[in-house]
Amino acid sequence: MAVMSRALVTKDAVLEVKDLRVDFHTYAGDVKALNGVELTVKRGEILGLVGESGCGKSVTALSIVGLLPQNAEVVSGEILLEGRDLLRLTKEEMRLARLGEIAIVFQDPATYLNPVINIGAQITEILTSDRRRFQVELVSAGLKDFEGRVQGKPLSPALEKEGRRLRSITPSSRMRRGEVKRLAKLLALSYLRMVKLPDAARVFKMYPFELSGGMRQRAIIAMALARRPKLLLADEITTALDVTVQAQILRLLKELKEKIDASVVLITHDLAVVAELCDRAAVMYAGNIVEVAEVKELFANPLHPYTKGLLEAIPRPDSRSELKSIAGSVPDLLFPPTGCRFHPRCPFAFDRCPKVAPPLVEVSPGHLVACLLYGG
Amino acid sequence: MKGRDGDLLTVQDLHKWFPIKGGLLGKTVGQLRAVDGVSLSVMKGETLGVVGESGCGKTTLAKTILKLIKPTKGKIIFDGSDVTDLSGRKAMRLRRRMQIVFQDPYASLDPRQTVRSCLTEVMGVHGLVTSRRESEEAAENLIEKVGLNPDHLLRFPHEFSGGQRQRIAVARALVTNPDFLVLDEPTSSLDVSVQAQILNLLKSLQREFGLTYLFISHNLAVIRQVSHRTAVMYLGRMVEIAETEKIYSEPKHPYTSALVSAVPIPDPSRRTELAALEGDVPSPVNIPPGCRFNTRCPYATEKCRRETPPLVEIAPSHWIECHYDIDFPSMKRSDLERGLISGGERAPE
Numbered sequence: 001m002a003v004m005s006r007a008l009v010t011k012d013a014v015l016e017v018k019d020l021r022v023d024f025h026t027y028a029g030d031v032k033a034l035n036g037v038e039l040t041v042k043r044g045e046i047l048g049l050v051g052e053s054g055c056g057k058s059v060t061a062l063s064i065v066g067l068l069p070q071n072a073e074v075v076s077g078e079i080l081l082e083g084r085d086l087l088r089l090t091k092e093e094m095r096l097a098r099l100g101e102i103a104i105v106f107q108d109p110a111t112y113l114n115p116v117i118n119i120g121a122q123i124t125e126i127l128t129s130d131r132r133r134f135q136v137e138l139v140s141a142g143l144k145d146f147e148g149r150v151q152g153k154p155l156s157p158a159l160e161k162e163g164r165r166l167r168s169i170t171p172s173s174r175m176r177r178g179e180v181k182r183l184a185k186l187l188a189l190s191y192l193r194m195v196k197l198p199d200a201a202r203v204f205k206m207y208p209f210e211l212s213g214g215m216r217q218r219a220i221i222a223m224a225l226a227r228r229p230k231l232l233l234a235d236e237i238t239t240a241l242d243v244t245v246q247a248q249i250l251r252l253l254k255e256l257k258e259k260i261d262a263s264v265v266l267i268t269h270d271l272a273v274v275a276e277l278c279d280r281a282a283v284m285y286a287g288n289i290v291e292v293a294e295v296k297e298l299f300a301n302p303l304h305p306y307t308k309g310l311l312e313a314i315p316r317p318d319s320r321s322e323l324k325s326i327a328g329s330v331p332d333l334l335f336p337p338t339g340c341r342f343h344p345r346c347p348f349a350f351d352r353c354p355k356v357a358p359p360l361v362e363v364s365p366g367h368l369v370a371c372l373l374y375g376g
Numbered sequence: 377m378k379g380r381d382g383d384l385l386t387v388q389d390l391h392k393w394f395p396i397k398g399g400l401l402g403k404t405v406g407q408l409r410a411v412d413g414v415s416l417s418v419m420k421g422e423t424l425g426v427v428g429e430s431g432c433g434k435t436t437l438a439k440t441i442l443k444l445i446k447p448t449k450g451k452i453i454f455d456g457s458d459v460t461d462l463s464g465r466k467a468m469r470l471r472r473r474m475q476i477v478f479q480d481p482y483a484s485l486d487p488r489q490t491v492r493s494c495l496t497e498v499m500g501v502h503g504l505v506t507s508r509r510e511s512e513e514a515a516e517n518l519i520e521k522v523g524l525n526p527d528h529l530l531r532f533p534h535e536f537s538g539g540q541r542q543r544i545a546v547a548r549a550l551v552t553n554p555d556f557l558v559l560d561e562p563t564s565s566l567d568v569s570v571q572a573q574i575l576n577l578l579k580s581l582q583r584e585f586g587l588t589y590l591f592i593s594h595n596l597a598v599i600r601q602v603s604h605r606t607a608v609m610y611l612g613r614m615v616e617i618a619e620t621e622k623i624y625s626e627p628k629h630p631y632t633s634a635l636v637s638a639v640p641i642p643d644p645s646r647r648t649e650l651a652a653l654e655g656d657v658p659s660p661v662n663i664p665p666g667c668r669f670n671t672r673c674p675y676a677t678e679k680c681r682r683e684t685p686p687l688v689e690i691a692p693s694h695w696i697e698c699h700y701d702i703d704f705p706s707m708k709r710s711d712l713e714r715g716l717i718s719g720g721e722r723a724p725e
């Protein structure tokens with residue numbers, strides 16, 4: 001019975017993170033970076049993960065893709081991708097998952113792109129790494145290109161042969177290496193076009209250093225999409241960009257949302273970006289998710305004192321009302337506050353707050369909050 | 377732009393070009409035009425916001441105004457006198473009256489100095505105090521002004537959070553009792569919840585001591601919060617200057633208009649199509665001829681590619697540098713090109 005209800009709950013969830021605790025061992029002591037993170041990503045949604053610098057957004061993402069640094073220790077928790085616990089995978093299984101199921105895009109494209117290989121070759125490499133997985137797509141890219149070239153013209157014998165060959169390939173048939181390469185190139189080009197890179201054929205041959213920041217970010221998004229991930233983690237991908245270029249990328253993500261069949265976790269410290277783009281949002285503070293809701297609900301009806309404070313502290317480009325600030329500053333996670341980690345800065349803190357760590361509870365359908373004012 | 381009564385600072389046609397050396401002999405092979413003809417003025421007690429995207433020359437402008445670097449060309453007039461070529465003792469005296477706070481409080485404070493010695497050192501340099509007691513009292517005074525307490529004076533920078541460090545940087549800028557402060561992205565490295573503390577502090581200091589600010593930021597929302605007037609910078613030039621409210625509600629230059637509508641608004645009930653300009657900012661080494669915005673401007677015409685637009689006052693105190701003075705968002709480029717709305721085109725002054 002218990003198993004059944006579990007299956008029902010997880011049906012529309014791609015990813016579930018449960019009670020994830022991560023420590024970093026440092027000379028100064030243990031940094032308690034994640035303190036029981038609870039997070040669900042639904043199928044097909046864009047979930048915003050917001051919070052200020054150092055609250056644990058990147059560590060959460062790195063835990064999911066299995067790329068935590070050496071000195072990190074997962075103290076407890078589960079990370080379920082369609083029910084399978086990623087923390088229990090072997091290194092090799094995790095590598096395969098990264099190749100096909102979960103992709104991550106970082107703020108700094110340099111960490112992601114190989115500086116000495118041109119953009120096209122980097123995407124082609126992904127597409128040829130696992131031919132079986134990409135075969136159907138490769139062939140359909142080939143057919144599309146073929147039809148474009150033919151365009152109702154009478155076929156030469158060579159063209160006719162090419163068309164017959166393409167149509168005869170099934171997901172299980174074997175392909176020659178040269179053929180795979182040629183199709184991979186066509187498919188790679190189509191991804192570069194999908195992210196609206198101007199002059200995709202030229203970009204294909206360019207090296208990362210020849211691209212501007214915005215172009216590089218597009219190229220990386222193309223690479224991530226090429227893996228056809230179920231889950232795409234985008235960690236501050238527009239933070240380093242100018243607003244006019246950020247607008248290009250955000251608009252692109254909005255359009256891609258319809259085209260790609262993936263769930264996206266958009267990590268940012270900018271609530272405005274979340275307001276603009278996301279379906280739901282999770283607010284993080286000092287290693288905990290403190291509030292989760294649909295974006296409209298979160299902005300209209302914030303419940304957690306931190307979320308409330310944050311919304312009043314952000315300057316708005318459309319108004320000039322006096323800013324309220326949150327007293328104090330973000331805690332040092334070497335010595336995190338006891339109980340609710342927000343209590344030293346919270347204007348509503350009461351006697352239980354330093355003693356009890358509030359669990360994340362659902363206070364109305366789909367609206368979760370971790371604060372003792374709302375029970376727990 | 378002419379100087380007005382009540383202006384504390386006037387900058388006229390300021391240029392700062394950096395030579396690009398190349399070849400074996402290190403010859404100058406080109407010029408990077410970081411600041412390329414900026415004119416502006418700041419009134420006593422006001423905040424002029426300067427907004428623009430990365431690399432448009434904001435920091436270079438600030439450093440040139442403060443005489444930390446030498447202008448290639450142009451004039452700087454401070455409190456009625458031309459200070460462009462001041463040097464020695466006179467420059468030192470001027471420096472007391474103009475101070476700067478930089479973006480990164482981590483880099484701008486010496487990690488080996490306590491807060492107190494950081495403050496008293498500046499007093500010593502400018503010969504502002506005669507005794508140790510006096511300097512310590514002054515330091516206590518300052519630290520309270522910026523919302524910290526005297527206990528903090530004996531600590532080192534690394535013992536403070538980012539917001540506290542930025543308060544210390546402000547305190548240090550106030551040591552010489554300046555009347556003009558340049559704030560170069562003073563909150564860009566801070567968390568949002570802390571940013572508001574610093575913005576509020578700066579506003580209250582201005583009210584209390586009648587300070588004049590040049591506030592530089594790439595964040596339009598922050599600029600709107602703090603400035604009375606706003607100047608929009610693109611590739612080394614000011615393309616629009618007006619009262620802040622005007623800039624946001626009725627931007628006239630196509631770049632300002634694009635910039636304002638590219639900023640996401642933190643309100644999900646008002647999702648809009650973010651206006652995205654095509655392409656990237658051109659390099660300041662290779663500035664496009666004609667209007668320098670023409671490569672990205674959705675309304676650019678043949679004339680824009682050919683002729684540099686003049687800076688014109690289209691309404692009282694509202695200046696733009698564009699060939700056209702029309703309501704851009706409702707206009708189509710084809711209309712401009714067909715000359716259908718030539719009424720909007722101005723004769724050059």
Ligand SMILES: Nc1ncnc2c1ncn2[C@@H]1O[C@H](COP(=O)(O)OP(=O)(O)OP(=O)(O)O)[C@@H](O)[C@H]1O
Binds near residue numbers: 033269
């Ligand atoms: N390798 C590491 N060693 C020690 N501590 C670390 C390490 N990596 C991260 N941390 C700590 O873990 C906490 C969470 O860091 P994380 O990078 O997830 O923050 P973030 O929310 O992504 O912040 P930002 O917005 O600045 O990217 C921080 O307190 C950070 O100092």
Ligand SMILES: Nc1ncnc2c1ncn2[C@@H]1O[C@H](COP(=O)(O)OP(=O)(O)OP(=O)(O)O)[C@@H](O)[C@H]1O
Binds near residue numbers: 429594
């Ligand atoms: N000392 C220097 N020598 C050569 N070029 C310089 C120097 N200082 C700045 N530049 C160049 O001048 C241009 C303007 O730089 P500046 O730092 O003023 O921009 P900014 O508007 O402050 O940008 P940001 O928002 O990134 O701080 C840039 O192209 C920069 O590379």
Ligand code: SF4
Binds near residue numbers: 306341344348
């Ligand atoms: S649990 Fe207490 S301290 Fe934490 S947010 Fe709620 S009221 Fe504030």
Ligand SMILES: [Mg+2]
Binds near residue numbers: 057058059
């Ligand atoms: Mg991060």
Ligand SMILES: [Mg+2]
Binds near residue numbers: 434435436
């Ligand atoms: Mg700068």
